[in-house]
Amino acid sequence: MSTFDAENTESHGEYGADQIQILEGLEAVRKRPGMYIGSTSSRGLHHLVYEIVDNAVDEALAGYCDTIEVVINPDNSVTVTDNGRGIPVGINHKAGIPAVEVVFTILHAGGKFGGGGYKVSGGLHGVGASVVNALSDWLEVDICSDGKIYRQRYERGKTMYPLKVVGECDPEKTGSKITFKPDATIFQETTVYDFDILKQRLREMAFLTKGLKIILRDTREENPQEKTFHYEGGIREFVSYLNRSKTPLYDDILYFEGEKNNVFVEVALQHNDSYTESVYSFVNNINTPEGGTHLVGFRNAITKTFNDYARNNKLLKDSEANLSGEDIREGMTAIISVKIEDPQFEGQTKQKLGNSEARGAVDSVVSEQLTYYLEQNPAVSKTICEKSILAQRAREAARKARELTRRKTALEGMSLPGKLADCSDKDPKNCEIYIVEGDSAGGSAKKARSRATQAILPLRGKILNVEKARLDKVYANAEIKAMITAFGTGIHEDFDISKLRYHKIIIMTDADVDGAHIATLLLTFIYRFMPELIKQGYVYLAQPPLYKLEKNKNVWYAYSDEELDRILREVGRDQNNKIQRYKGLGEMDAEQLWETTMDPEKRILLRVNMDEETESEVDLTFTTLMGDKVEPRREFIEENAKYAKNLDI
Secondary structure (H helix, E strand, C coil): CCHHHCCCCCCCCCCCHHHCECCECCHHHHHCHHHHHCCCCHHHHHHHHHHHHHHHHHHHHCCCCCEEEEEECCCCCEEEEECCCCCCCCEECCCCEEHHHHHHHCECCECCCCCCCCCCCCCCCCCHHHHHHHCEEEEEEEEEECCEEEEEEEECCEECCCCEEEEECCCCCCEEEEEEEECCCCCCCCCCCCHHHHHHHHHHHHHHCCCCEEEEEECCCCCCEEEEEECCCCHHHHHHHHCCCCCECCCCCEEEEEEECCEEEEEEEEEECCCCCEEEEEECCEECCCCEHHHHHHHHHHHHHHHHHHHHCCCCCCCCCCCCHHHHCCCEEEEEEEEECCCCEECCCCCEECCHHHHHHHHHHHHHHHHHHHHHCHHHHHHHHHHHHHHHHHHHHHHHHHHHHHHHHHHHCCCCCCCCECCCCCCHHHCEEEEEECHHHHHHHHHHCCCCCEEEEEECCCCCCHHHCCHHHHHHCHHHHHHHHHHCCCCHHHCCHHHCCCCEEEEECCCCHHHHHHHHHHHHHHHHHCHHHHHCCCEEEECCCCEEEEECCEEEEECCHHHHHHHHHHHCCCCCCEEEECCCHHHCCHHHHHHHHHCCCCCCEEECCCCHHHHHHHHHHHHHHHCCCHHHHHHHHHHHHHHCCCCCC
């Protein structure tokens, strides 16, 4: 289905050839692609699609487009079609060429800067179409406008022929269709698109743009599939989606919207029975993982309004301290989405909003509408306040436990956990710590290690599932306390990454179902209480071998069934083959463990990483796997079973 076919009878607004402003040429983009799209890795490759889709979403925000279709073609080119007004085809007087050619061949051209054209827009740098063109092997644009279909083609940013008419369309219909193939000389890591990565980002865009329909279709032979994202409820439905693996404390999803100081504010929130907050903020549909002024405004409003309500309704005694923002946000899932004409981003990664007017706008809209809601819904208000008061008590108990630990440490000097076999080198850059399950594997690891740079911390049994525990319980758990002390960073609000004692934290568990569960419990703890360790790439999973093959005094190790097959094909299958399947780390002696899993020259480590752009999906995955609800977990397992390997079941 071509989205050219959708009717669009709205007035077309001032978006003509001269609304496109021109800044400079394209050569710089091919020389330094990282400056424009962040990197030339898989992340940068997918960013090209977002740039084009962002432009179509801008048309939706401006009220001219309601359907966008993204197609991954069999050759890994991508086609993005929208039913907006169509990129202008008239001559831009400053450049003397059609506006569409300006958009695709001149850097920073677009209807996003200065007056006229778009009011708000998502393109963070406004670089959009021209950067995609510069980094593509070829790009072709079709525009449906005034009853004609216009086309132009570019190769590596260069125009191949003047804009030409190639056919007719219904005079009432408008839109743009852009197809591009990324340049493999620039994207050397990969030019293959990942349906799931695109799916997550496009789903988020649809949630944030109420009523917009986004269709994603994969037409490659290996796995043709299609998903449609269309949410009339917008961010309300986003909250309900994020909460689907949790149990909400009340049925309503609180929703506030309003405009103040030219900032349009939308907020949706709901509490659930978990102990972690999941609050995500966006500006013009761009995720701001580091928050900023809009998040500060939201937090101020929530903290003040709930405290006022609790005091006025005698839920807090006069002698009791105010609830902290953290207490009130325990178990809260919220989306804050602001639209602002000229967003200023701060910080090295440009992921934090700096506009001061956003703070006042969000604070004012949320305070006013939340106050009214709480007064009208006393049962819900009481439920939230009671949960917050329990959180306050747990936080206080956890603080006392922390203080006690700190006082003991101060009296006894820096005491590391007794089970820790530390390394002698004190430079964190050279040091790594292996978290090992069980004392027997711990014993082999201690014998096998390089004492200078490798520390070993054995853990007994399965650690606490922090997804189902409050802060005081987390601090009371001996295994977790040992890890916190060994890492040196503290957790939660005390976390300080500069105090990290090892630059590689390596989780080493058996290659079986229990081992996988322990690794997941450890990752849940690190993600919930020390997420920076994952974001900055300090956490790894060791990959012990599954098989040992001996033949005529030669030894091979295989890390998967496929690898064992390959080795057997090479050495021949006969009665001289002695194959051992390792059930656990404890079956290896120290020498084998060193050779296969700990020797930096030979071992295989998997780095655990996380893309901040899809943090809401990461959060949802941990809740689904480690939370109380069975049904979402069953669905997750059914969907992902095809990726599971080597489970001993």
